[in-house]
Each structure stands twice: as C-alpha cells, then as structure tokens.
Amino acid sequence: MMTTQEIENPLIKFLLHLGDNALIMGHRNSEWCGHGPILEQDIALTNIALDQIGQARNFYQYAAKLILESSGEQLTEDSLAYLRDSWDFKNCLLVELPNGHWGRTVLKQLIVSAYQFCVYQELEKNADKQLAAIASKSLKEITYHFRWSSEWVIRLGDGTSESTQKMKDALDAIWPYTNEWTNFSDYELNILGDSHLTIRENFEEKLGAVLSEAGLTAPTIAFSQDGGKKGNHTEHLGYILAEMQFLQRAYPNAAW
Amino acid sequence: MQHGKTEKCMNDLEKKIWQLLEKITDPEIPVLSIIDLGIIRSVKVNHTSTDTPHEVLIWYTPTYSACPAVDMINTDILVSLTVAGFTNIRLEQTLFPAWTTDWMSESGKEKLKKYGIAAPIGKSCENIALADLKIACPQCGSIQTILVSEFSSTACKALYKCNTCLEPFDYFKCH
Numbered sequence A: 001m002m003t004t005q006e007i008e009n010p011l012i013k014f015l016l017h018l019g020d021n022a023l024i025m026g027h028r029n030s031e032w033c034g035h036g037p038i039l040e041q042d043i044a045l046t047n048i049a050l051d052q053i054g055q056a057r058n059f060y061q062y063a064a065k066l067i068l069e070s071s072g073e074q075l076t077e078d079s080l081a082y083l084r085d086s087w088d089f090k091n092c093l094l095v096e097l098p099n100g101h102w103g104r105t106v107l108k109q110l111i112v113s114a115y116q117f118c119v120y121q122e123l124e125k126n127a128d129k130q131l132a133a134i135a136s137k138s139l140k141e142i143t144y145h146f147r148w149s150s151e152w153v154i155r156l157g158d159g160t161s162e163s164t165q166k167m168k169d170a171l172d173a174i175w176p177y178t179n180e181w182t183n184f185s186d187y188e189l190n191i192l193g194d195s196h197l198t199i200r201e202n203f204e205e206k207l208g209a210v211l212s213e214a215g216l217t218a219p220t221i222a223f224s225q226d227g228g229k230k231g232n233h234t235e236h237l238g239y240i241l242a243e244m245q246f247l248q249r250a251y252p253n254a255a256w
Numbered sequence B: 001m002q003h004g005k006t007e008k009c010m011n012d013l014e015k016k017i018w019q020l021l022e023k024i025t026d027p028e029i030p031v032l033s034i035i036d037l038g039i040i041r042s043v044k045v046n047h048t049s050t051d052t053p054h055e056v057l058i059w060y061t062p063t064y065s066a067c068p069a070v071d072m073i074n075t076d077i078l079v080s081l082t083v084a085g086f087t088n089i090r091l092e093q094t095l096f097p098a099w100t101t102d103w104m105s106e107s108g109k110e111k112l113k114k115y116g117i118a119a120p121i122g123k124s125c126e127n128i129a130l131a132d133l134k135i136a137c138p139q140c141g142s143i144q145t146i147l148v149s150e151f152s153s154t155a156c157k158a159l160y161k162c163n164t165c166l167e168p169f170d171y172f173k174c175h
C-alpha cells in the first residue's frame, strides 16, 4: 500500500485536499445514479458527480507530476485515488457523510459548491499557473452546481411545512461540518496567503444569502467537527473506500 | 476556419493536419468536427533533421473537466494522423485559458441547430442564468420554450421543452 503521509510540500498537500474533496463528493453523488426522484434530476446530479470526478483527476494528475519531480516516486491519478487508505485522505468530513434524503443531499451540495466556488475564485489568480488553470476550468462548472443546488434548497426550504421541517433537521445535522471548510490548515494558508480571509467572507455571504432566501436559519452551535484535512475521518470514509477501491485492491492494475 | 488562436504562419504540413482534424467529429455530437467545437488550440510540425520523422505537436483544451469524449477524440486524432503517415505525434492538454463556447465556429452552431440542438446564445462572460434566456426550439423555431433541467444527456447541454410543438430538445449551454 502506498502512502503520501510523509509529503511535506504544501502545494502537493493542498492539491490532494482539493482532489479528495472532489473525488469523495463525486462518489457520494454517484450513489444517486438511478435513484433520483425524477429522471431529469437524477441526470443532473450524475452530471455534477462527473464534473467533480473530472476535477479530482486534474488535481491528482498535477499532484502526481509534482511528486515525481520532488521524490522520483511514480504515482498516477489512479494510484492516488485507489491505493491510499483513509488516513491519507485530506477531504473535509462533510463530503463523506451519507447523503440521506434528497433535501439533505442538495443542502450538502450547496455548502460544497459555495465553498468550491469561493476557493477556486481565489485560486484562479494564484501564481502557480497549473493550479490557476485547473481552478479556472472548475469554476465554470461549479457555477452550475451552485445555481442548481441553490434552487433546490430554496424550493424545499421555502416549500411545504413538511419540506421546511426536513430541511431544518438536515441543516441541524450538517451544520457542525460547515466550519471545517474555512478552518484553514497550514498547507492551505501557505498557498492561499491573505486570500483565505476573502474566501471565508465570500463563503459565509454566498451560503447565507441562499439560506436566508430559503427561510432557513443557520443553527448556533458551540462546537464543530474537523480533522479531515489532517486525515482524521469519520467511519463513513472507510466504507466509501472499501467500495470504491475494491477492484484495484483485489485485482491490482485491472483495466478495461 | 475559426479557432481562438489562429496559427499565423502555417506550413503545408500543418495545413494538411488541420484538414485531417476537420474530419474528426465529436463522438457524442457527430455533426460537429473538433475544429467546430474549438478544442484544438494549435498545431506545430517540427523537422529537426532529414533522418528523423517530423514531430507533430497538437495542443488541445477539453470542453468539461470530465468530458468522456476526450479519450475517444485523442484516439481518433492519433489514428487519423498515423494513417496519413505521421509517426511522431504528441498530444498535449492545456487547461488555460479554459474552453469556452465562444470558440465554437459559426458554421458549427448552424450544424448544431440542423441536428436538433439549440446553439449557445451570447458570450460566456455574460453568464446569464438559463432561466432568463429565451431559447428558440430547433424543431419549429418557437420561443415558447421552457427549461426542464440545467443538465441533460451530457454536462454541456440543458434540457428544454417546446410548448408549441411539444417536443423536448437539448440546448448547448453557453460555457
């Protein structure tokens, strides 16, 4: 089994973090494939999943290139996705949480899309050309994801008494996992510099505007869950990896 | 021929390669060539010595990050150029500037419409919400159309329904 835990380079760690967020979110979204409430929305979420996995590929490809240059170790986008164990993943905990019902799924998507939008918007200006290019390309796709999830959260939050109650409950359950996004780690701060303040401000504003239009109030909580960025995950990630990595573990280098 | 950055001084071999690329189509929208789509950024042919074969370098930009057509298109390019006698071909992906529907050729937009897909309207930088756009039905031309889903059979298209002829249709989103 390979590990990327000894890597110290902040850019590589940040790339893995961004790639892991996108990959695990994409994998969770893909669980809805064939189970969406109506065909059009099933297809919409599957398309979002595909965008996320495509973005993960770009981050992993770049990380693999930098790892090769710095340590000579031959990794690929596939080995980064399929051959690392959970403590090696740097995604935020929210993306690994189970989808729950449709309302909870679109709420998760909204938070992730709002964050991805704000961080890519700043990374687009980063001095590292390849990171800026991936961010710029991803940003166009995230714009659709954000709009789509906003519309759903507003429709359900500002909907019937039953849908409103379900959205309130979902928000209560998910909210402790929101702070982690803007609770920046050392490697993020190293790359983002002062722009982390802009990201935090924009994220709160962007998310807050949609919640308010949906008639939802963010709960006030005294604690928040984190650790994902350092590799401390919920038990859910292990189950995701067991399913996602099974084939490559059981049949190394299998291809079709 | 229209592609974002036109190569100014093309030699005969480069011209020949552009012509070959014009014949390669998008596997998901077979009426569009990859030139119509605007994904080929540049073509360069280097010839260092008479003993070595010409080196062909093609830069392309994928449409969407996860566009499944990319691998197929790459294979088609390699096959087409190999058949034409080129042996040293390099395909390089460039993500910046990000692909935009602004690079799609006018003839490409016309072909899309004939094929039954509404072509992207406006420039990508205008970033108008789909719900605020009036998309004409490619079947009957009516603008009495309604957005069904922002995502359709592929990420690059949205699904609409025409209230006049009642047919569903795809709109190639401005991106």
Ligand SMILES: [Zn+2]
Residues within 6 Å of the ligand: B137, B138, B139, B140, B141, B142, B162, B163, B164, B165, B166, B167
């Ligand atoms: Zn019509």
